[in-house]
Amino acid sequence: xxxxxETLLQNSDSQVLAESLERLLDKQASDRDKNMFLEKxxxxxxxxxxxxxxxxRQRATHHNYIVWPLTYDLTVKVFSLLGTxxxxxxxxxxxxxxxxxxxxxxxxxxxxTTRGVSNMTVLKMVQRAGQCFRSLKLGILPQRSKxxxxxxxxxxxxxxxxxxxxxxxxKSWQYRHSNRDKKxxxxxxxxxxxxxxxxxxxxxxxxTLHLFNIDEMDNKALCKALSFCPSLADLExxxxxxxxxxxxxxxxxxxxxLERLCCQSSKTGRTEGLKSRTCVQLVSGCPNLSSLAxxxxxxxxxKVNVLLKGFHNLKLVDFSTSPVTGTFLRTLTDGxxxxxxxxxxxxxxxxxxxxxxxxxxxTLSAGECKCLRYLDISNKDxxxxxxxxxxxxNPCESESMLSSFDDSDDSGALRISLQSSDxxxxxxxxxxxxxxxxxxxxxxxxxxxxNPAYQEFML
Numbered sequence: 001x002x003x004x005x006e007t008l009l010q011n012s013d014s015q016v017l018a019e020s021l022e023r024l025l026d027k028q029a030s031d032r033d034k035n036m037f038l039e040k041x042x043x044x045x046x047x048x049x050x051x052x053x054x055x056x057r058q059r060a061t062h063h064n065y066i067v068w069p070l071t072y073d074l075t076v077k078v079f080s081l082l083g084t085x086x087x088x089x090x091x092x093x094x095x096x097x098x099x100x101x102x103x104x105x106x107x108x109x110x111x112x113t114t115r116g117v118s119n120m121t122v123l124k125m126v127q128r129a130g131q132c133f134r135s136l137k138l139g140i141l142p143q144r145s146k147x148x149x150x151x152x153x154x155x156x157x158x159x160x161x162x163x164x165x166x167x168x169x170x171k172s173w174q175y176r177h178s179n180r181d182k183k184x185x186x187x188x189x190x191x192x193x194x195x196x197x198x199x200x201x202x203x204x205x206x207x208t209l210h211l212f213n214i215d216e217m218d219n220k221a222l223c224k225a226l227s228f229c230p231s232l233a234d235l236e237x238x239x240x241x242x243x244x245x246x247x248x249x250x251x252x253x254x255x256x257x258l259e260r261l262c263c264q265s266s267k268t269g270r271t272e273g274l275k276s277r278t279c280v281q282l283v284s285g286c287p288n289l290s291s292l293a294x295x296x297x298x299x300x301x302x303k304v305n306v307l308l309k310g311f312h313n314l315k316l317v318d319f320s321t322s323p324v325t326g327t328f329l330r331t332l333t334d335g336x337x338x339x340x341x342x343x344x345x346x347x348x349x350x351x352x353x354x355x356x357x358x359x360x361x362x363t364l365s366a367g368e369c370k371c372l373r374y375l376d377i378s379n380k381d382x383x384x385x386x387x388x389x390x391x392x393x394n395p396c397e398s399e400s401m402l403s404s405f406d407d408s409d410d411s412g413a414l415r416i417s418l419q420s421s422d423x424x425x426x427x428x429x430x431x432x433x434x435x436x437x438x439x440x441x442x443x444x445x446x447x448x449x450x451n452p453a454y455q456e457f458m459l
Contacts, residue, residue, distance in 0.1 A: 021041065024037065025037055025038070057095055060094070060095070061094070061095040061096050064094060064095075064096040065096055068096065072100065075100050076100060076103045076105050076106060077105075079100060079101055079103070079106040080105050080106045080107075080108060080109075082106075083111045084107070084109075084110055084111045084112055084125060085111070085112075085114055087101055087106055087107075088101075102128060104128060104129055104130040104131065104132040105132050106128075107125055107126075107128045107129035107130075107132065107133070108129060108132040108133060108134045108135065109134060109135040109137075109208075110122075110125045110126060110129060110133070110135065110136050110137065111135075111137045112125065112136075112137065112138050113137050113138065113139055113140065113141045113210075113212060114140075115140065117138070117186075117187060118186045118187065119186070119187065119188060119190055119191045119193075122136075122138065122187070122191050122192075122194055123194045126194045126195075126202050127194075129202075131205065133202050133205045133206065134205065134206065134207045134208065135206070135207060135208035135209075136195075136206060136208070136209050136210070137208075137209075137210040137211075137212075138187060138191060138192075138210070138211055138212070138214065139187065139210075139211050139212030139213050139214045139238075139239075140212055140213045141212050142212065142213065142238060142239065187214050187216070188216045189214075189216045189217050189218055189221040190221065191214065191217075192221060192222070192224075192225035193225070195225045195228050195229065196224065196225065196227075196228045200228030200229075202228075203225065203228030203229045203230075204228065204229070204230060204231060205231070206229045206231065206232055207231060207232065207233050207234065208232075208233065208234040208235075209226075209229065209232060209234070209235050209236070210234075210235075210236040210237075211236070211237050211238070211240060212236075212238045212239060213238065213239035213240070213266075214239075214240060215241070217240045217241070217242070218241060218242065219242050219243050219246045219247070222237075222240070222242055222247065222250075223246060223247070223250040226247075226250050226251065226254055226255060227250065227253075227254045229254065229255060230254060230255065230256070230257070231257055232255045232257065232258060233257050233258060233259045233260065234258075234259065234260040235251070235255070235258060235260070235261050235262070235263075236260075236261075236262040236263075237262070237263045237264070238262070238263075238264040239264065239266045240266060241266055244263060244265070244274060244294070244297050245274060245275065245278050247263065248274070248278050248279075248281070248282045249278060249281065251282065251285065251286060252278075252281040252282050252284070252285030252286060253285060255285075255286065256285055256286060256287075257286075257288060258286040258288065258289055259288050259289060259290050259291070260289070260290065260291040261286075261289060261291070261292055261293070261294075262291070262293040262295075262318075263293065263294050263295070263297070264293070264295040264296055265295065265296030265297055274297070274298070274299060274303050276302065276303060276306055279303050279306040279307055279310070280306060280310070282307070282310075283306065283307065283310030283311060284310075287311070287312075288313060289311050289313065289314065290311075290313045290314060290315050290316070291314075291315060291316040292307065292311065292314060292316070292317055292318070293316070293317070293318035293319075293345075294318070294319055294322070295318060295319075295320045295321060296320070296321050296322075297321075297322060298322065298323060299319055299322040299323070299324060300322075300323060300324060301324050301325055301326070301327045301328040304319060304322075304324055304328040305328045305331050308328060308331050308332065308341075309331060313340070314340070314341055315340060315341060315342045315343065315371075316341075316342065316343040316345075317341060317343070317344050317345065318343075318345040318347075319345070319346055319349065320345055320346065320347040320348055320349070321347070321348050321349060321350075322346075322349055323349070323350065323351045324346065324349050324351060324352060325351050325352065325353050325356060325384070326346075326349075326352050326353045326355075326356030326357055326360070327353075327356055329356055329357075329359070329360040330356075330359075330360075332360070332368070332369055333360065333363040333364075333368040333369060340371045341369065341371055341372055342371050342372060342373045342374065343372075343373065343374040344372060344374070344375050344376070345374075345375075345376040346376065346377050347376050347377075347378050347379070348378070348379050348380065349377075349379065350379070350381060350384070351384055352377065352379065352383055352384060353383065353384050354383040354384060357377055357383055374416075375416045376416075377416070
């Protein structure tokens with residue numbers, strides 16, 4: 001066979017080869033034999049081409065390994081810093097990158113916050129991670145801006161979360177898919193079942209879980225998945241149709257190492273309220289919580305008091321749109337064992353009273369809550385006055401209350417966000433762009449997401 005191939009390659013003139021093939025065809029006795037001869041010739045040509053292509057790829061891979069300047073471990077480290085989608089693009093470029101990209105360390109942080117992701121894709125990515133699995137992010141991200149406050153970095157969702165907008169929710173809160181999108185975006189309520197496979201082998205390794213706008217996710221499916229995640233430290237749930245009470249009960253029972261909880265309702269102003277018992281159970285079940293954001297839920301001052309007094313490590317609190325009046329602010333300045341709170345967000349809390357805010361600002365100017373670095377009480381309708389039908393809008397008094405902060409040269413001075421664009425401090429002016437930006441790219445789908453090589457690798 002070697003001599004035959006060598007002879008054929010030495011005489012590879014197409015005209016000579018065609019004439020020789022024609023003579024052999026004429027020697028065939030019948031039409032059936034001629035057809036079989038041509039089929040065998042075509043098969044031989046295909047096999048020869050396939051073998052040559054394979055050898056070409058092997059030589060190219062060998063060449064890439066020689067000229068690639070990074071070691072195997074360093075390349076895997078670089079790949080592990082890429083997002084999951086970028087990693088799949090890299091794997092589709094060449095055989096060497098594909099072999100490097102299947103290392104489990106590259107999939108420790110699985111980020112599938114893009115369209116066109118199915119349950120099977122989630123399962124495959126988690127299986128590739130193996131014992132290195134640490135983080136999972138699923139769904140469609142709402143538009144959000146990133147703010148930095150000293151050593152803390154937190155995310156601010158640019159959405160309208162006033163209760164009166166409950167009937168016309170912003171697209172970034174409750175992502176409404178078109179018929180075309182629904183065919184592409186196919187995560188279902190069972191997308192987290194991979195966490196419970198093999199007696200929760202993957203779930204026991206999970207540290208971070210972020211879920212965004214998965215329409216079919218419900219209480220039962222989410223709580224089942226969380227019950228297999230005893231080491232979970234960071235949970236973010238945005239735009240899911242779940243009950244907050246059920247979620248907190250599940251976290252209290254199964255996720256005792258939780259340090260960050262961010263939950264944003266998909267039905268602003270129309271969700272069920274919490275019971276004090278649920279708050280007490282959360283405090284006892286998750287004592288290490290340092291960041292708590294419950295946006296769009298019915299929380300009154302009594303429940304907030306329970307949470308603030310119970311958690312002794314809280315650094316960030318966000319109760320945007322909750323119907324609090326502000327009496328819980330007294331807890332932060334009562335001279336007792338106050339939490340080391342650095343960020344306090346009460347955005348669009350329609351019942352937040354002017355008098356309570358004024359008292360709180362005076363105590364801040366007197367030196368209380370020295371850890372507090374960011375305060376957001378912005379409200380489109382203003383603060384509530386003594387008469388509930390009146391709103392507080394006069395900036396003059398607020399400016400006098402904040403004058404003590406304006407004269408500070410300390411880089412760690414308190415930053416305050418208010419509703420009126422006329423009010424500002426030395427370091428932070430009111431953000432007039434707080435209203436939701438509905439001109440997001442909800443209808444745009446990147447062409448690279450449907451690259452055939454990328455899709456083949458994902459599936």
